[in-house]
Amino acid sequence: MMLKTYLSLLAIIGSLSWNTSYAALTPQLGLWESTSEIPAEQKAMFQKMPPEAFKQMQQSGMKVNLSAGTISNTFCINQEQLSNWHQMGQKSAQQCDKPQISDSGNVVKMNMVCHQPHPSKMQSIITFNAARDAYQFEHLIQSEQHSMTLRGRAKRLGDCK
Secondary structure (H helix, E strand, C coil): CHHHHHHHHHHHHHCCCCCCCCCCCCCCCEEEEEEEECCHHHHHHHHCCCHHHHHHHHHCCEEEECCCCEEEEEEEECHHHHHCHHHCCCCHHHCECCCEEEEECCEEEEEEEECCCCCEEEEEEEEECCCCCEEEEEEEEEECCCEEEEEEEEEEEECCC
16 A cells, blocks of 8 residues: 555656746756655565566556666656646545645745545655756655655656657
């Protein structure tokens, strides 16, 4: 259950995009790759996963490197995603409140609360480079039974295909 939640959060985080009406600081449009550190408590779960589960993750675009302790995925930020950014990759059934976003300089801070399928909160700090073609992130995710911090980085690879 915890691994499923972790993977869902990675998918959401990987698809984060920003709308200029909420934050002046936005990433460039294009194809991006996000690489997250796998928290220590999650590494054991990944090591116990059957090969079929890894294959399914790869088919969905995720790459797990247990020796490096990272998980990566690629995603496209296009104009449509910028206009629907407030969904943050969430389906309406997940019932998340509209994120509270602020920015200053090259840093964006976000707080989001979700009610379904499990109540959770996410606090994020995203620090862009000057060109906005790369950023570092830290997400603190808290639920009733678990808390974890995800750290990583993302970079623009080129145009969307």
